[in-house]
Amino acid sequence: MKKKLFVLLVVLMSLSLIGIIFVQAFFINNALKNEEKQFTSDVFRSLSLVSKAIEDKELLSYDKLYKEVTKSGKTPDSSEIRRLLIFESFNEETNQSTQFKSTITEESFKAPSLFFDIGIGTDSINIKKFISQSEINVFDHSPIDGQINLQPVQTSKDYSTMDELGRIFYKKDYRAVYKNYPVYKRISNEEVLELLESQFLLSGIKTAFEYAIYDKDLSTKIRSDNFELTPKSTIGIPVFLDNESRSNYSLYVDFPERKKYLLSSILGMIVLSIIFTIIIILAYSSAIYQLVKQRQISQIKTDFINNMTHEFKTPIATINLAIDSIRNPKIIGDQEKVMRYLTMIKEENKRMHAQVENVLRISKLEKNELNISKERVELNDLIEDAITHVELLVEDRNGYVKTHLEAGKSSVLANETHFTNVIVNILDNAIKYSEGEPKIDVYTENVGNSILIKIADQGNGMSKQVQKRVFEKFYREHTGNVHNVKGHGLGLAYVKRIVDDHQGHISVESEKGKGSIFTIKLPLIS
Structure with missing residues (x-):
């Protein structure tokens, strides 16, 4: 292989290896970013569910207060707050029409605030209950004695404590009641921790976290011991929303071992990538080393053959000359010259034999055959x-x-x-x-x-x-x-x-x- 071609191959192979490493690093980095986005999304979803759970808890608490008031024997002030005609239809075959009505009635109680241990500096508060009533009337439009009956021939009524519309009014009322209620009386540290742990577990988030509820920029009593508000890693969501879906309170969570947790999620891929990269690097290094070594050996063997050829050439030529001289009729009769040429042949033969012995000796040493x-x-x-x-x-x-x-x-x-x-x-x-x-x-x-x-x-x-x-x-x-x-x-x-x-x-x-x-x-x- 020519030197330029060899260098070109080494350069191309090196660039390919570097490219593979960069591509792997790029994909691992992308995977880490995707995991981080998914993690943030899961946390936001969990916090939203926690916020809703807190609201539902307060709603149940409000309903409990209402029941305590009704048990005290107070008489509510009732008023109809909404009448809604939802549906009306006419059947030509029966000459009858059907009308559907929905009514929401408000029952309001006034009670001392101390009765509920709210402690917001007011003499009394309003506790309200909303009752939904639906009514279906069927009218017969067939004339009787030449007159149409305006009274319903069939009526059905249904009462329920709450429907969707009633729930909207109910939420607005309880939010107004709890608006100035201290946050540490609305929920406890244990309740927040339990809600967060359960939601994170359901979302598959299994890492340590710290939490806190802030009133605007001020910390409240609802917080974990080691919480620190860091804009880059802390995730927050509003809680205790008012009737305009606004709130001064925010629930924040922070994950001290976030990076470690995210890395652990793709640790298997990283480890396998590193192992395969190391294997490729070792194989590549070994291949380059073998190529360089083979090239060196090839050059050395070429030099060796040249040297051996040169060293054998001289004794062979000397032996040929000595034999030609002995065959000369003028010299073959001269015993002294014949002996001289025979000695020369013997010495040159020993010299070649020694060269061959050295090669064989090294070969045996390499094979551990030399005793x-x-x-x-x-x-x-x-x-x-x-x-x-x-x-x-x-x-x-x-x-x-x-x-x-x-x-x-x-x-x-x-x-x-x-x-x-x-x-x-x-x-x-x-x-x-x-x-x-x-x-x-x-x-x-x-x-x-x-x-x-x-x-x-x-x-x-x-x-x-x-x-x-x-x-x-x-x-x-x-x-x-x-x-x-x-x-x-x-x-x-x-x-x-x-x-x-x-x-x-x-x-x-x-x-x-x-x-x-x-x-x-x-x-x-x-």
């Missing part, structure tokens, strides 16, 4: 032995390897062959990456129950970025297309795997142009 048996070894002795493998290479370039083996205790549990290869690989790298004479110092020292091995060189050194990746498989520092240093990026990867398998730790400190120091820490055995 590493450990035994007690003296690390100081093992280091001395490893140095002998590279001494000739160092001397050939007029360099040196100095040892500073100051560790008094050097017994470790290790595989002699593999750990020798570890030291040799690090020394070989120090030689390869020294442009001039290789100058290498090897140190050992005891730190607690561990032994430290430090291999310091004065070679080319590494940048911070290279240091972070130097132990990765196939990784080699990019030097353009110049293969001035032979290798395939497996040596230090192998070193780290072996050190890790020995419960050790390896690190590197380096500065570009000033050399590197590789430090290995291994646990000692008694």
Whole structure:
């Protein structure tokens, strides 16, 4: 995949993910607003029902007062306040007409205000009762003896305490009576609380609330202990309406945990949204990481193939030249030259074999198929032995390897062959990456129950970025297309795997142009 296409895909995927998150946030925000609107609507409806329940309670209270007055033996003053002709019809077949009348009669009592414990400073109050009477008269329009009878031939009457019209007059009267009655005598805290709780429960509102009744802007005795009037969150409705449907009193409720309650109503959706978003982000991050990793591996493998091809090309060419030379009739008879070319073929063959072994060794380590048996070894002795493998290479370039083996205790549990290869690989790298004479110092020292091995060189050194990746498989520092240093990026990867398998730790400190120091820490055995 080309770099530009890869970047474009990453950008598009990132924008899509951000878009999904914003869309989810938008819908959650909308859902919260809808819940808030529904909550406010439910509260208003409940308060309206509470206001009506308070009015009905006062109406019943007024009716109770009326009954107490009538029981006292007082005689009412009666007057007809409304006569209403509602219906009249004529039947041609029977020659009869039907007439419907409705009458409302008012019964009024005067009684001392103290009798009702109203206490509003008046000597007496009017208590009224409204009686509804309906009358149906049937008139026969057939002449009798040449004259029409004007008297009804059939009459029926019905009396009831209240109809809709009577109720209107009744409400107007009781409102006038209670107009100046103190609010705390009209209703109690317990009654308001009970009404609110029952209505909120029926409306499905299950959260704590505070309430209060205000007379204009002044608080009354009807209130809960922790009520605070806050314009943004408090909801109110008029109560104790007068005959013009106006009132100085307002019932307010406030919900201290309103936000929490509203969030809890959509909590399931929020949690699922967050979980799915996290899953998408993790999956997306993993996909991007894998794409980047695969791209890096692809590049590394390409470099590895190029390096391996380059390194195999030289020995194969050398072997072909040596074979062609041996086949030459002039040389085949020269025993010394034949032996020289055969030795050359042998060395180049060993070199290619070593390259293949390194690749196979790393492959086995990755699959945990490499059997590493450990035994007690003296690390100081093992280091001395490893140095002998590279001494000739160092001397050939007029360099040196100095040892500073100051560790008094050097017994470790290790595989002699593999750990020798570890030291040799690090020394070989120090030689390869020294442009001039290789100058290498090897140190050992005891730190607690561990032994430290430090291999310091004065070679080319590494940048911070290279240091972070130097132990990765196939990784080699990019030097353009110049293969001035032979290798395939497996040596230090192998070193780290072996050190890790020995419960050790390896690190590197380096500065570009000033050399590197590789430090290995291994646990000692008694």
